[in-house]
Amino acid sequence: MANTYERIYNAAPWCLKELLVSLEAWRRNRHRRYGDYAAVRRDNSFDHYRLPFEAHRALQLESLQALITTAKAKSPYYRYLPDCVHSLDDLGSIPVLTKSDVRQHTSDMITQGTSPNKLWKGITSGSTGTPLTFYVGKTGIRERFAIQDEYYAIYGCEYGTKRVRFGGSKIAPSDRPTPPFWIINRYDNQLQMSPYHMRPDRLALYVGKLNQFQPLYLTGYAHALYNLGKHLVEHGGLTVQIRAIFTDSEGTPPHYISIIEEGFNTQVHDVYGLGEVGWAAVQCPQGKYHILERTCIMEIVDDDGKPVPPKESGRIVVTDLTQTDVPYIRYDTGDMGTLSEEVGCACGWQTRILQGIDGRADDLLITPSGRRVGRLSHVTKPGRGIRESQIVQTAPDKVVIRVVPLPSFDSSSMEEVVAVARMMIGENIDITWETVDSIPRTNRHKFKHVLREFTPNA
Ligand SMILES: [Zn+2]
DSSP states (O other): OOOHHHHHHHHSOHHHHHHHHHHHHHHHHTTTSOSSHHHHHHHTOGGGGGSOHHHHHHHHHHHHHHHHHHHHHHOGGGGGSOSOOSSGGGGGGSOOBOHHHHHHHHHHHSOTTOOGGGEEEEEEEOTTSOEEEEEEEHHHHHHHHHHHHHHHHHTTOOBTBOEEEEOSOOOSOTTOOSSOOEEEETTTTEEEEOGGGOOGGGHHHHHHHHHHHOOSEEEEEHHHHHHHHHHHHHHOOOOSOOOEEEEESSOOOHHHHHHHHHHHTSEEEEEEEETTTEEEEEEOTTSOEEEOTTTEEEEEEOTTSOBOOTTSEEEEEEEEOSOSSSOOOSEEEEEEEEEEEEESOTTSOOSEEEEEEEEOTTOOEEOTTOOEEOOGGGTTTTOEEEEEEEEEEEETTEEEEEEEEEEEEEGGGHHHHHHHHHHHHOSSOEEEEEEOSOOOOOTTSOOOSEEEOSOOOO
């Protein structure tokens, strides 16, 4: 269901939309960069990562103990926690928190005494293709923006300088035939460009707008930047020099990064994180994924929640140390990752390193040309009133999005779902949708959000 801001925005004439975007940015910034924000930024300077690794571990333990004490005492959901933990290894005995736990216990997770206006409400597409509503304390939101601003600043990209965002905001109706497919948020000096309208025949228009706007840096969804990067590799046309590109939200495949870097003639820095727990790892100037050990605890575990050794792929589980209003303790991200054996790196940051973010092993479609398309959990995000969904490739050139509707299902929102799917899957694939009564589980009773019903040619 669209929130009040979205309803007003959608109904407003274009000339008013720009004003609304800036007003909304101002409103949001009151929960992001408020109070002594400069001090919060200093606390989150990446220079602290030059301290010895043991210093980060000590800080983690201290923050974890405070988090567990608060959660146990004040959050009705977390009564099962132990009274205290003596070492970081004790974390392994606490059950993991799944997306389905969050869905069922959203309000019970909030610590008692936390007023609703201290909470920020987020929405994400869950691993089952069912949008998940979650809450985060606003102090945590502020810290997350401080981390982000500090990170971009390492690469000479200060908050407030001109940037372009390719993100999830709905900028125009999905059937809008002509530009603008973008809107300027003057408050943040940010041009928002819609990934949902990026059809191949419109990419030159996007490039033209970038040339005109002259941004210093770009941020956003990797698949959108990849589409544009590929266009630039093939057709050129970019006249503005971009200082850096930051990809986020999805875990970016290495071949995407090289195409984006070639097309835009700049370096890409990728970030791994989730709305629920914030950023958990960022790429350093050497291209390695450093775990943000001072603001989260990342574990790589097996299906029973037990740690797996470095160089073996396991589930990425994250404990958020930025806030205690809504504790996320051992949150199962649903993503797979592999730890490197190294600690520290030539860049000087003394942290553990993620060797790879492996995505969901089975979350892949294969296009007729053999391209593997993963990380499709964003596809159903614009859908309204979906209980659960499944993206099924029924033939090499056919994809069906099956949805189990809720009473509030809005079939018109599926247009946008199909548009996102088309953008991500691309090529000459027929994409349709249908409603079904239920989504069958596999013979191991597992739910699969993405499924191939045919065997691709080797
Ligand atoms: Zn490094």
